[in-house]
Amino acid sequence: MAVVDNSLTLLGLLSVEPSYGYDLKHTYDRFFGVRKPLAFGQVYASLARMTRDGQILSLADEAGGGPDRKKYEVTEVGRTRVSQWMFTPDIPSETLQSNLFAKTIIALLVDDNADRLLDVQRTEHLARMRELTREKQGADLMRVLLCDHALFHIEADLRWIDLTGARLTQLRNEIKLP
Amino acid sequence: MNPSVVRLAVIGSRASWGRLLGITAGVAVGVTLALLLGGAYQGLGARDERSSWMYASGEYVVGADTGPGTVTTDMASLGDDRVALAHTTDRHQGDRIVRLDLAAPTTSSVTIPGITDLPQPGEYYASPALIDRIAQVPPDELGDRFGTLTGTISDSALASPDSLVVVVGARTSALIERPAAQIVTSFTDVPHRAGTNYQTVAIVGAIAVLFPVLLLVSIVTGLGAVARRERFATLRLIGATPRTVAAIAAVETAATSLIGALIGVLLAALLGPVAALVSVDDGAFFPSDLAVTPLTTATIVAVAVAASAITAGGRIRRAGIGPLGQTKQQAEKTPSLLRLVPLAGGLGILIATTVAVLAGLPVPRVGTLVVIGFTITTVGLLVAGPYLTLLAGGIMARRSKTAAGVIAGNRIRRTPVDTFRSVSGLVVAVFMVSVFAGAATTANQSVAPDDGPGLLPVSTLIQHLDSTPAATDPARTEAARARIAAISGVTQVTTIFTIDSGEGPDANRLLISADAANDLSLGIVPSAPVVSINSDALRGTPAVFTPAEATDVAELTPRILLIGTNGSPAAIERARTALQAGTIAGTGWMPAGTRTDLADDRLQSMAASFANLAYLGIGVATLIAGLSLAIATISAMIDRRRMLALLRLLGMNLAGLRRIITLEAAAPLLSVMAISIGLGFLVADLILVGLTNGGRSVGWPDARYIGALLASALLALAAVAVAVSRLGKNTDLAAIRYE
Amino acid sequence: MTALIQARGLRKSFGTTDALRGIDLDIQRGEVVAVMGPSGSGKSSLLHCLAGVLLPDSGTVSVGGTVITALSEARRSALRLKEFGFVFQFGQLLPDLTAIDNVTIPLLLGGMKRRQALTAARGWLDRLGLEVAADQLPGELSGGEAQRVAIARALVTQPSVLFADEPTGSLDSLAAENVLTAMLELVRKAGTTLVMITHDPRTAAYADREIIVRDGQLAATDRVGIK
Numbered sequence A: 001m002a003v004v005d006n007s008l009t010l011l012g013l014l015s016v017e018p019s020y021g022y023d024l025k026h027t028y029d030r031f032f033g034v035r036k037p038l039a040f041g042q043v044y045a046s047l048a049r050m051t052r053d054g055q056i057l058s059l060a061d062e063a064g065g066g067p068d069r070k071k072y073e074v075t076e077v078g079r080t081r082v083s084q085w086m087f088t089p090d091i092p093s094e095t096l097q098s099n100l101f102a103k104t105i106i107a108l109l110v111d112d113n114a115d116r117l118l119d120v121q122r123t124e125h126l127a128r129m130r131e132l133t134r135e136k137q138g139a140d141l142m143r144v145l146l147c148d149h150a151l152f153h154i155e156a157d158l159r160w161i162d163l164t165g166a167r168l169t170q171l172r173n174e175i176k177l178p
Numbered sequence B: 001m002n003p004s005v006v007r008l009a010v011i012g013s014r015a016s017w018g019r020l021l022g023i024t025a026g027v028a029v030g031v032t033l034a035l036l037l038g039g040a041y042q043g044l045g046a047r048d049e050r051s052s053w054m055y056a057s058g059e060y061v062v063g064a065d066t067g068p069g070t071v072t073t074d075m076a077s078l079g080d081d082r083v084a085l086a087h088t089t090d091r092h093q094g095d096r097i098v099r100l101d102l103a104a105p106t107t108s109s110v111t112i113p114g115i116t117d118l119p120q121p122g123e124y125y126a127s128p129a130l131i132d133r134i135a136q137v138p139p140d141e142l143g144d145r146f147g148t149l150t151g152t153i154s155d156s157a158l159a160s161p162d163s164l165v166v167v168v169g170a171r172t173s174a175l176i177e178r179p180a181a182q183i184v185t186s187f188t189d190v191p192h193r194a195g196t197n198y199q200t201v202a203i204v205g206a207i208a209v210l211f212p213v214l215l216l217v218s219i220v221t222g223l224g225a226v227a228r229r230e231r232f233a234t235l236r237l238i239g240a241t242p243r244t245v246a247a248i249a250a251v252e253t254a255a256t257s258l259i260g261a262l263i264g265v266l267l268a269a270l271l272g273p274v275a276a277l278v279s280v281d282d283g284a285f286f287p288s289d290l291a292v293t294p295l296t297t298a299t300i301v302a303v304a305v306a307a308s309a310i311t312a313g314g315r316i317r318r319a320g321i322g323p324l325g326q327t328k329q330q331a332e333k334t335p336s337l338l339r340l341v342p343l344a345g346g347l348g349i350l351i352a353t354t355v356a357v358l359a360g361l362p363v364p365r366v367g368t369l370v371v372i373g374f375t376i377t378t379v380g381l382l383v384a385g386p387y388l389t390l391l392a393g394g395i396m397a398r399r400s401k402t403a404a405g406v407i408a409g410n411r412i413r414r415t416p417v418d419t420f421r422s423v424s425g426l427v428v429a430v431f432m433v434s435v436f437a438g439a440a441t442t443a444n445q446s447v448a449p450d451d452g453p454g455l456l457p458v459s460t461l462i463q464h465l466d467s468t469p470a471a472t473d474p475a476r477t478e479a480a481r482a483r484i485a486a487i488s489g490v491t492q493v494t495t496i497f498t499i500d501s502g503e504g505p506d507a508n509r510l511l512i513s514a515d516a517a518n519d520l521s522l523g524i525v526p527s528a529p530v531v532s533i534n535s536d537a538l539r540g541t542p543a544v545f546t547p548a549e550a551t552d553v554a555e556l557t558p559r560i561l562l563i564g565t566n567g568s569p570a571a572i573e574r575a576r577t578a579l580q581a582g583t584i585a586g587t588g589w590m591p592a593g594t595r596t597d598l599a600d601d602r603l604q605s606m607a608a609s610f611a612n613l614a615y616l617g618i619g620v621a622t623l624i625a626g627l628s629l630a631i632a633t634i635s636a637m638i639d640r641r642r643m644l645a646l647l648r649l650l651g652m653n654l655a656g657l658r659r660i661i662t663l664e665a666a667a668p669l670l671s672v673m674a675i676s677i678g679l680g681f682l683v684a685d686l687i688l689v690g691l692t693n694g695g696r697s698v699g700w701p702d703a704r705y706i707g708a709l710l711a712s713a714l715l716a717l718a719a720v721a722v723a724v725s726r727l728g729k730n731t732d733l734a735a736i737r738y739e
Numbered sequence C: 001m002t003a004l005i006q007a008r009g010l011r012k013s014f015g016t017t018d019a020l021r022g023i024d025l026d027i028q029r030g031e032v033v034a035v036m037g038p039s040g041s042g043k044s045s046l047l048h049c050l051a052g053v054l055l056p057d058s059g060t061v062s063v064g065g066t067v068i069t070a071l072s073e074a075r076r077s078a079l080r081l082k083e084f085g086f087v088f089q090f091g092q093l094l095p096d097l098t099a100i101d102n103v104t105i106p107l108l109l110g111g112m113k114r115r116q117a118l119t120a121a122r123g124w125l126d127r128l129g130l131e132v133a134a135d136q137l138p139g140e141l142s143g144g145e146a147q148r149v150a151i152a153r154a155l156v157t158q159p160s161v162l163f164a165d166e167p168t169g170s171l172d173s174l175a176a177e178n179v180l181t182a183m184l185e186l187v188r189k190a191g192t193t194l195v196m197i198t199h200d201p202r203t204a205a206y207a208d209r210e211i212i213v214r215d216g217q218l219a220a221t222d223r224v225g226i227k
């Protein structure tokens, strides 16, 4: 079940530009936290884990700074990780949308090829649909209906992908970071 | 209606200008012809009325009568209110001259229209055309027949500027001996002859011309509807009802055809003098004869505008343009056998009339019945057309071996009404041309009598001698014979006799001396002093001589003079003039004439001039019909642009598409054309037999008819070729993209 | 093995619109390919170029080794007749002809005898479950039946390539599925190559692979060589 992968999204946001933990949370909330804002604790836990994994590093402490006064910057390892994440299609499932959405936004923010990201995902979806379609051949009706159920859901995702693909330019303009 | 809405629907592309131009031109031509025909109708009536005085008649003079009021050789016996009149048809170089010999005292109160005073013996009045002619030839060829010219018969008493009419003054003594003399009291109020035949033709002609024009309007608006489908659909989408759309088309067409009609009025005025030159019956028209009254003009214009507006509106409505631009492919109602009913009805009327006339039953208004029957038959042909087209399409769809044939055949089978409409103009034109050509065949039957060995030469004048004492006196006849034989150009003069007593083997036979018979060199003459010659020899059958009982021609009565000439018109006319100037023949019951002259009769020349007119009118109608066919074909192609593009996609080449379009026009044309031609001749025969009491029937059509048919075929071909030449443009494969 | 259809550097513009902007594409014999992409991206233009209906402004298309972009219109017509079949969204049947007559047309165009053509046509209609519809006019058929007649007409000449532009675009899910399975069964059995434009992922799922056209170009994943 692929809900938004928080730490990878934060890593993606950091790869746009170095940022303070506090600002990072607000940026995140702006794009992805409309319904469920991220808790500060979660942000700091993630930052700590990423620092440990060498994906980010904190810039020189500013005077008297607590954790929220630290500015973080992504490392080369971090960048590779983000790119890998973005262009690895998710397993088609009914609720992957939010993760895909996050990937798309990040791709746009870091000026990477969001089209390609969507295409990769589409290919993955269609491959799955082909599998299901093949499975239908010669199967009993029950099996066919089950496959159809899955097919329709994947199709819904695909439609969203198509629609998003068609609106990428518009989206890019809208999310320009202030 | 909002004017901007109308603008949206009407104005736009160059194509719509072309369409409006098409309607304008079609209506202009139609109105021009209708006005000229209307003028002809009025003019024919007027000329008959003007010339009616020539047909004045009265009691015949009976020589032996001695009762009170009897006319004697004394002019005074006529009194002031009676004139003696002899009416003869004279000839000059093949043209008929109406000759009235008239005896009246100077004090007579009788008047003749067009001349101031009655001519006195030795004087004559002549029509301008005759005066011209007299002046142009030597007096011994024409002028000497009449005497001294004293005045001109004015145009107000003449049928045509070409009329050759002469009123000659005579003595009562000369007239009363003649069998043709009558006593006439008035030359006015003569019931004018029922010259309705030409008027009938004028009406039928107007119908025949109006039909292709309406067809053209219908087809042009059809094209407009097809070409503007999107635009009309937009109107429908924004809420216009089918009625509004139809009304827009009607208004548009009304405005356009009003312009066309006005141009037509102008054209008719300009062409009037030219049309007046067309010779009908008595000759050309006075230009004023063809001028129609403003009321008639207004009526014709109004009818033309209304008819085309209604046609256009109806056509658009039937096109059924929906808000989505898809013209409903309305399944056409399959034409049923019932469509043959009007055709059968029309033919029934014609056949019944003819049979009744032949059976001698009293049929009132034969002419009217014939016109009604003819009109119904024409309409019936149009009604039956789709059914026949359906049959042809069905056969083609089943039998065809090629894709083009299968496609065209099925298309025809599904839309016989539409398919037939595009060719109906030509079908009617061919029907009409066949009727008129059939009717005209009667004119060709004996126009040029045969000439050859054993036949009386056509250059020989035949003078029947009146049974007047002067003419039948052998001595005087012999004197006249000698005098005429001396005229230059006359080769021989032969006298033919009969016996007076009606008994014996020679009774009722034409007798001739063997020497004279030998001189005629018409064949073997038996050795007998007097022989008889068959009377048919005078009408162009080979002469046969048989021995007669009589032995001396001096004991017989002279009956006929045969004046052999060298064949030059001058010689013939000199002989004719000399005969009339002499006393033996005078202006007889029947003036001298050649076989050609005597065979010439009014019905034939009438039929011939009918045919000329008919070819003229049908020529125009055929052109319009050809135009219609071209437009209809183009319209059908635009309508099915997508389908044609699809066929190209399937791998059909342009030649295949051309074959489809050509077949769709050719199949109904050919299937209905043969029937049109057959029916045309049948109808012509019925009309002729009906109108002439069985006196005439149709013969073989002449070359002009074959020419007319070929021309129609070529026109049809050209129309389709023009349309088809646009195929490449209209079947761009891009058309597949759009639904 | 070289591809049956090879397109190289296809460019096509209509006035100022660039419908195709350099497309390279290989399609193998017997392959079933779905062409997808947004509206107006150039799918139909691509299909028409591949089928020799449209000539590209530049670039070449070769089918079975013949460079069809170099052929005359007449030769391409003949090629379409023999080697290609077409199915569109709707409205491709001749409205005046019965279903069976519609199916015979390509055979007649190929010079076959009418009787023979009718027999062959009936066979294909039967295979597509249209026995009863044979003598009906297109106007009397349901959308699905009409599409199956169109498929019969496209396949009756046993073409080597079948081009389909949204063949099920105007049908509901079930009808679409029936038409599609019928078509695919025949296509696969005959080893016909199928190039099918579709907007519908579930239709595309019947294909061996899909290519995506965007702005007149193939999406990166579909480019020749990347595959």
Ligand SMILES: Nc1ncnc2c1ncn2[C@@H]1O[C@H](COP(=O)(O)OP(=O)(O)OP(=O)(O)O)[C@@H](O)[C@H]1O
Pocket: B734, B737, C014, C015, C017, C018, C019, C037, C038, C039, C040, C041, C042, C043, C044, C045, C046
């Ligand atoms: N004949 C033509 N004339 C002008 N423009 C054309 C023509 N054919 C295509 N175009 C344009 O080329 C572009 C591509 O058209 P095409 O029909 O190939 O798109 P498509 O992908 O098939 O779209 P859809 O999915 O809507 O059918 C469009 O912008 C279209 O307007």
Ligand SMILES: [Mg+2]
Pocket: C043, C044, C045, C165
């Ligand atoms: Mg398309």
